[in-house]
Amino acid sequence: MNEWKGIAASTGYALGKAYVLPEISYDPSKRQLNADEVEPEIRRFNEMVSLAAGDIRKLQESAAAENRDVQAAIFATHLSLLRDPEYIGEVTQRMQEEAINAEAALSEVTAELMDVFAAMDNDYLKERCSDLRDVSARIGAYLSGNGMAVPMEFPEPVIMIGMDLAPSLTAKLQPSQVAGFAVDIGGKTSHSAIIARSLGIPAVVGVVGISSCVQTGDFLIVDGHQGIILVNPPDEVQDTYRVLQLAETVRLAQYDRFRELSTVTADGHRVQLAINIANPQDALAVSKVGAEGIGLYRTEFLFMDRDRMPSEDEQYAAYKAAVLASGAEHPVIIRTLDVGGDKEIAYLQQAKESNPFLGYRAIRLCLGEENKAMFLTQLRAILRASQHGNVKLMYPMITTLQELRAANRLLAEAKAELRAQGESYNDQMEVGIMIEVPAAALIADQLAKEVDFFSIGTNDLVQYTMAADRMNEQVAYLTQPLHPAVLRLIDLVIRAAHGQGKWVGMCGEMAGHPDAIPVLLGLGLDEFSMSPAAVLPARELIAGLKREAMAKLAQEVLQLESAEDIENYVRAALHAR
Template sequence: MLRKGIAAAPGIVIGRAVVKKEETIQYERRTVETTSAELDRFRDSVKAADRDLESIKEKARREMGEEEARIFEAHQLFLQDPEFVGAIEAKIESERINAEAALEEVRDSFVAIFESMDNEYMRERAADLRDVSQRLLKKLLGILDRLEADFSEPVILVVHDLTPSDTAQLDKEKVKGFVTNIGGRTSHSAIMARTMEIPAVVGMSDITEQLQTGDLIIVDGLEGEVHVRPDQAVIQAYEAKQQAYLQQKEEWARLVQEATVTADGHRVELAANIGNPHDAVQALKNGAEGIGLFRTEFLYMGRDQFPSEEEQFEAYKAVAETMGKDRPVIIRTLDIGGDKELSYLSLPKELNPFLGCRAIRLCLDRVDLFKTQLRALLRASAYGNVKIMYPMIATLSELRKANSILAEAKAELLSQNIPFHNELEVGIMIEVPAAAMIADQLAKEADFFSIGTNDLIQYAMAADRMNEQVSYLYDPYHPAILRLIHQVIKAAHQEGKWVGMCGEMAGEELAIPILLGLGLDEFSMSATSILRARHLLKKLDYASLKEVAQHVLSLESGEEIKAYIKETVLDTL
């Protein structure tokens, strides 16, 4: 039996399933005689849960990196949140009920509030709160919290869902792959599975009901498929496919030190998207020729106050020194708002935060925060090939205002005899359709463009990328999106400026031939996608793809475009 899901982490694994059905924890809601004793029991559980999370966070930091570790810092913040913990304690005292009941009632009310918000960040907070609450509940009831505690041999884990803490605790020697009923490619668990290189397929609806522990299954994390109780012919076919994939990975690994040059000698740059200094080390290991996007907002999240200029300088300097003088490091200025919020930054509630005061708009409103970051960035430029990039630019006046504040920061550093690279490049992200439409004007004053397709697509198509009802509109291959990209690249090249792309689209196998043909100069993606992209680019012919890309712009739908590229380009390699 073949089942289709979502390819969450690449790889192929064949093995026996261990099915863990959705956990139902039972307890009785009861009245307590002494609320002080019940409060002590609850507070002891909070401390124990915090110790667990500290241990998980350190394991994630060692094995996956700082960005993944910050997920668990956010979980710990829930345990320190007086609104959440205080509400549970108040309920125990006022209603004289046991901690388990108070915890679940408060959790449900918080989750309902978070999930009612049309905001990706808040929906993620709901999932995090459930994870933390489940951990607390298990502590209160004395339940062991180790998914693979009883695994005596390597298995494929089949579960309803994996929380971030579940995933971080997986032992790669015991769990060779996993399959879930729910989840998506951008969930925390999927991201961590890719980092850990554990093949995974998610979003399979009722797979836990279709399988039994001991069933032989094949997990194809490349295609998003699971074969249940396959016959010998299917097993042999997948053993061959598995071996071919491993050989392909070895072939990719040999490209780490090579430049990215097409079959006909055209040079492009492959860079990495990162969120912290540790990621830069991984980027180099994966053959990155630079950093195409350093998301600086992660320096601001998971804490209770703004990072100082010195803290920021050290982080930016670390990345610049890691990459060296020859590899560019593009650092995006603060992109807070929309789906990313700071608990210590009091922003007014907005009906649609994705269209509100976020990114460069927030920075131009809070010049003090912006200038602190710009000073840190300028100082770091003395230690490597640093470039500054402004997000969410929509007008020429925004670019000019940002540059005037940058000029003030430069003047301050000069007066203090603090070294920096005065001629560093300053570019902008093209993620607002208005910016794409005036790209010819912006290109006269920006040093480079980087196309942020994640937001550009949802803004151009008026479709929330997290809304399943309109997901059919969120299509990077829609002719309108490709025409916008073409217009941006053409406008920049007319002014002698280069264009990169740092959205997810830059690393997609079907998109790379189109983007190359349209003239994209730099492709920035997750580090684990770089070698695969380089392997593909070295087989492509730039000259012929220019004609292919022009034909693509005349097609009528994303499906037609994808089929055309697959048939005329990928299937011929």
């Protein structure tokens, strides 16, 4: 038995046969071009870049449709690389100046940039080498005509081994096919580690040399708790790990008994657990996991990966399908188009911005004069879908009262158009807003007078409060949902809404976090919307909490000084119960 030690990237235990990934490569040999060959070669390169971008967009949208926001963000980074003049532009410039073939120029520029990153005393930048490696391999595969196909169906779940797992590959991993993985390079913030955690696949990274020493068919154990890989262990060691694996499976299976139950605290207070979705098919998970509705339908993915805007009838059909799939009695909150930032739509011809997360995005874009017709079309489609169930409409990224009023004026216009056409809709449909911007939180008392509900989007609220781009792992330490500043804003929003008799939900990742749920419950949050996998663990947790005790705990943690202090305080309080 050989034992390898690396970095525990994703917890859990996996046992199975190894599958060593074939290295995806292309021939970087340099070939001199005649003068009349250069421009056709540049065109060929640009065509292959476009094909690679198309692949990555599909991966991004697929990840988003399955609520895998982390992966979607990674692919947004890859798309930005394909538009980067310092990368793609440098490749074409080198082809032009040196009259060389695309493969050689791509290989040279990629290697030079990776050397620069690797030499930096910064783990985040070092680990971005995997992005360059993945993107260049995809372009190179198209240039060579070899493709990037890696088999993803096996007779039994395997443990993947490689130098690194490209994000484009890890995004396709399914626990039914891949029990775990280990790679030579990477750290806890590498993309492969992040994706493994989001999928719940045990993984160990930074296991230097393992890809060259393990062979396909070797029996492996991945200990994602201790960061250990065991190669061809004896039967008694396998038996020990199977016991550990079974115990973990039993613990997870205990959540099943909460599937048919309402979400009620130990002292009888009821809250609502909903799920976030990106397409009508996702709505089927409502019944599958015992959720109580859809707290966020991200409509932007209906607009992406196409060359024109979806028609009103197409949108209406999609929204209606989601309502019917979730069950007519369940609330379905449909968010209007939220693009910009890391989500681009080519046919909208969005201008490049130096800081897109602070730019022309979400409701700001929809209220722009050039986009009002598009916005009205979506509003009409949502209104038409409202007749089929408990539909609620929500505007993203509202910052001022004036934006809210402008959006509502267009909603009134959409209603008038439908009435003129004889179309049915629910005139009493609730209309709410996302609270994602500190400015909105600070005027929540004013906004609450003109909406039916709030939904707190903590992914953006945290990044704007902490002034830390959530896509930038260099400042990942500032992505702190439990920071006192964030919790105080949430407290302010909930109190303002309840003061006006309005309810408050949350649709950011924080809503499903076990350390946050007790505090949010104590602050008075009415609805928690999360990924489907988080629903049953959240319901079990809430069932063991007393709201009165959590209200006391929430007020206590608001006085603490750091997210770490709050996290430790909450865990100690729950442990003492």
